[in-house]
Amino acid sequence: MDAVVTTGAETRTAQTVAGASGGHARRHDILPMPDLTFTPEVDAETRHLYERVAHIIPPVEWPFHAPYVAAINRLKKVRDAVILAHSYQTPEIYNCVADVVGDSLQLARLATKVPAKVIIQGGVHFMAETSKLLNPEKTVLIPDLKAGCSLASSITGADIRLLRQRYPGVPVVAYVNTSADVKAEVDICCTSSNAVHVVESLGVDRVIFVPDQYLAKYVASHTKVKIIAWHGACEVHERFTGEELRRYREADPSIRIIAHPECPPDVIAEADFTGSTAGMIDYAKAQRGGKVLLVTECSMADNVAATARDVEFVRPCNLCPHMKRITLPKILDSLLYMQHEVEIEPELAARARQSVERMINLKN
Ligand code: 13P
Ligand code: SF4
Secondary structure, three states, X not given: OEEEEEOOOOEEEEEOOOEEEOOEEEOOOOOOOOOOOOOHHHHHHHHHHHHHHOXXXXXXXXXXXXXXXXXXXXXXXXXXEEEEEEOXXXXXXXXXXXXXXXXXXXXXXXXXXXXXXXXXEEOXXXXXXXXXXXXXXXXXXXXXXXXXXXXXXXXXXXXXXXXXXXXXXXXXXXXXXXXXXXXXXXXXXXXXXXXXXXXXXXXOOEEEEEOEHHHHHXXXXXXXXXXXXXXXXXXXXXXXXXXXXXXXXXXXXXXXXXXXXXXXXXXXHHOOEEOOHHHHHHHHHOOOOXXXXXXXXXXXXXXXXXXXXXXXXXXXXXXXXXXXXXXXXXXXXXXXXOOOEEEEOHHHHXXXXXXXXXXXXXXX
16 A cells, blocks of 8 residues: 655655554555445435536436445445545535535644544645644545645745745745645745735734745735745646636626636736635625636536525636546545555654644634
8 A cells, every 4th residue: 555654855655554654553454345336226325415416417427426426435434534525626526425525724624623533635635734734643545646736846845944044034934735844844824715814923024925926926915014925836727817807707797706816916806706715615605696707626616506506607617637636436445445644754744733733823
């Protein structure tokens, strides 16, 4: 079985037969592969779940998903596992097997409130690491080790040490879309929903803000604090343009445009609302009878549409290739083989956890 070990120097993949967490070896039994035939029993067992996604998954496709959905939901009980799914996960994951859904921070925080021993991260690697940081005693699994993030891979802990040399005494704020290696080097983390608040909470006139250049610009436009930015970008959100949004608005001036702050400034300038994925969902759901354009990863509109049937969604579709690495068959494999366990060296984890907890403990 593979495990991911984050050390101070790098994140590496190691072959192991037993996951180790905090230095304690842990062995897991391998479970037999279940029958994945679409039988009348599986149909009956999953019918209520299909109703949640019938607006987006055609009936002809359901027989491929249903045996996995049934098997995963049964095996979660055997393994005492919960599945945390980010809003960018596909509808069959988000609506049919997830126990907890939300934005990246909500997922990690809610995970600390569920009693299960095992967390399966329906999301990308930095999210699984954050779950592990906040739940060190739990086994955290990510179904695909290659589920990365262009923001998280744009910067390392060594880069932060160089920034500190260049700007002595200037505090460093890291977006949660970073590795534990980076979180261990910074003063505090932030999310897309609290970035301005976190920056202003430091009470200084300059901060280094990593790694998203566009979130940094968004923060700079909402505060007097001078922002020294890194040059990272989200490969999904940077593809949107203000020009394409103007065309949508010309076609229907009543449309509400909702953007994630990882988008470039000309996109944010066209938006009626800018916020984290959770903030975008709340705003979209409030537009009853209206038409909204979600400027973000395209699975999110599919997932929100399941619970906001009275809102019409327009989806300029950009997919996150990393999020899409997580699939039902890989989640099933995670449960069968307890793969791939996310581990963080205890000393590094302690420092990284501090940066996340400083943010969580900030008063509003
Ligand atoms: P949220 O924290 O808003 O869920 O964003 C995470 C992410 O990866 C957006 O691209
Ligand atoms: Fe990273 Fe962008 Fe994918 Fe979010 S959508 S995981 S920021 S690459």
